[in-house]
Amino acid sequence: MDNSRRHALPAYVVLPTSHEQVQRVVALCHQQRIPLVARGRGTGTTGASVPIHGGVVLSSERMNRILSIDPANRVMVVEPGVTNQEVQDAAAAHGFFWPPDPTSAAFCSIGGNLAYNSAGPRAVKYGTPRENTLGLRAVTGTGEAIRTGVYTSKGVVGYDLTRLLIGSEGTLAVITEATLRLTPLPAAKRTLQAVYRDMHTAAAAVSRIMAQPVIPCALEFIDARAIEMIRNYSQAKLPQQAGALLMIEVDGSPASLEEAVQAVSQAAAGEGLLDLAIAQSQQEVDALWATRKALSPALRTIAPKKINEDVVVPVSHMAELIDGLEQLARRHGITIVNFGHAGNGNIHVNLLINPDDPLQMHAAEHCLDEVFDLVLCLRGTLSGEHGVGMEKQAFVGREIDPATLALMRQIKQVFDPHNILNPDKMFPLI
Ligand SMILES: Cc1cc2nc3c(=O)[nH]c(=O)nc-3n(C[C@H](O)[C@H](O)[C@H](O)COP(=O)(O)OP(=O)(O)OC[C@H]3O[C@@H](n4cnc5c(N)ncnc54)[C@H](O)[C@@H]3O)c2cc1C
Incomplete structure (x- = not known):
């Protein structure tokens, strides 16, 4: 399970301790056509790490070493199971930080941060994992070991596979090592x-x-x-x-x-x-x-169950979005509470619902549908940091046009021809 509260039971859980072990497990799964879901700490909110087809869950929990810190080049190399907080603590000892700062930093893994392109308040100035990662070591769906990116602050040789793997929710490759770009701590x-x-x-x-x-x-x-x-x-x-x-x-x-x-x-x-x-x-x-x-505890008290979206619109359209959300709330009879990262136009839209009330659940479904339409009308995007997973896959076709989606599916095919890596996530089901 993850924080979406979706559940599924895998047939196996593997806890590799090295890149080579990951490679052997993925190669075996490829050969035997066994689904494999990479897992960090399961704090994701959209169900991406839930093994809906059983198979293997590959947890990075034991790949939790900081491999090197290089202040002169502002670089840290880590395994995927290190938590975000451990990275921050190790970097701080040298006067640096890694900008992505999800609220879950104490628990979530760097692998999860990269796979979801997770961020927090600092993104407005310092960017997300995509802007703060120089390179990756990974294993594709065939069990092939690859290295992407560079160890330098500039580099333009070959396609930018680092940015492609970041945000791919474990569907293209299992990340086994990350070269993170550090930033000096402000005084x-x-x-x-x-x-x-x-x-x-x-x-x-x-x-x-x-x-x-x-x-x-x-x-x-x-x-x-x-x-x-x-x-x-x-x-x-x-x-x-x-x-x-x-x-x-x-x-x-x-x-x-x-x-x-x-x-x-x-x-x-x-x-x-x-x-x-x-x-x-x-x-x-x-x-x-x-x-x-005070907001999160208040929300928990009032509405233990809520639908929490993290849409993004250009900052200049934020007022229109909030107006539109108020109208939708009135029309569907649902309380909507909004907060978030205004500097990025990234709004956490919370629909407060009673899951035991079928009428309200039905209304929420329709309301959400219209929330996404509104966001896309305002030149926005469905998710700023929580990803697609299973929660939003039905809506992806509204944001990404058919030709681009088809190209993405072909890319998935190249990385993972037997479709073993996190199958049936991220894209609309066909
Ligand atoms: C209380 C709380 C607060 C949160 N606050 C924020 C926030 O402020 N900002 C934010 O963006 N998110 C937030 N989140 C969501 C979540 O913490 C992040 O999405 C986080 O990055 C997930 O990390 P994880 O290690 O738990 O990954 P998981 O949930 O285990 O996995 C997430 C995805 O990463 C993939 N993955 C994991 N490891 C690898 C790997 N080695 N290689 C390839 N794919 C991999 C999985 O397959 C899955 O698709 C919050 C969650 C909670 C519960």
Whole structure:
């Protein structure tokens, strides 16, 4: 199982400790046509690591070594079973970090991060695994060992198979080693909280912030419904008329930060701004983030079951998306709570539902269908970081045209001619 709560029982679980062992297992599965699903820590939310056809689950749990850290070249080489947090800790000891920062960092594996292209708030400034991985070692569906990418900060020889494997959800190859690009830790950081009258004025502020030269290292938002929940379920203090909230962080050298805070504050100011708080101490930073952090426990209390999507639209279309979502919520009689990574236009759309109410489940299905149409109309994409897995595969054909999908299926065929690697995931079933 994974965090989608889908279950399936594999026939075998293998726990290799080396690239060579992975190669032997995959070659055997290829020969015997046995399905094989690579697994990190099973924290994925879309069912991609669930072995729906039985077969072999190949867990990377015992391939958890950091193979080298090379500060001069800003590179770290790791096995796929290392957790994101272990990478951060090892990099920090040398004054670096690896930018992808999913909230699940303490539990999730680098293999899973790469296979889903997972990220977090820092992506707005520092990018996702695709922008922070130089190369991979992997085993294709035939048991062939391959190396992709480079060990250098530039390189243009051959096709970019690194970016192809990243985000491929274990359908093309099993990753056995990753060469990660490290970034120096910023010397200092400042935290701001901006409260707006409504989502329109907050979204306009996001567009203004992203249009000026200082890129925040976090630009998160929560909508009016989410604020309402926080009010009822936490001690967080917010102005009465608050209709949207932005959490903004800037980082850099201490000398540059004052200017950065000023630039971002100026962009944040404008119509609809009710309050702009700039934290002056760690205690104040914690207090500002407490508002945002109260949301998950509040959501869990109110709606233990929810449908959680992670759609993306261009930042300039965020207000239209939120308006559209409000209309859909009203029309289908479903409560929708939105929050997310505003700087990337990556919105976590939460449909709060009672799974024991068949009428509500039916309404949610229709609502979700229209949510995806709306997102695509706004030139968006169905998922920013959670991937497709099984949850969204039926909708992929709406985003990707038939010719491009056919080419992708041919690529899968080349990497994995017997279709043993994570079969029937990611693409619409035929
Ligand atoms: C509380 C919580 C918070 C979360 N927060 C975030 C967040 O902020 N941002 C975010 O993006 N996600 C988030 N997630 C989702 C999840 O943590 C990420 O998708 C994570 O990257 C999954 O890693 P994993 O090791 O658990 O992978 P798994 O779930 O085990 O696998 C995910 C995919 O990776 C493939 N895979 C795993 N290892 C390999 C390998 N070696 N080679 C090839 N394919 C492989 C699997 O086949 C599967 O397709 C959250 C989840 C939870 C439960």
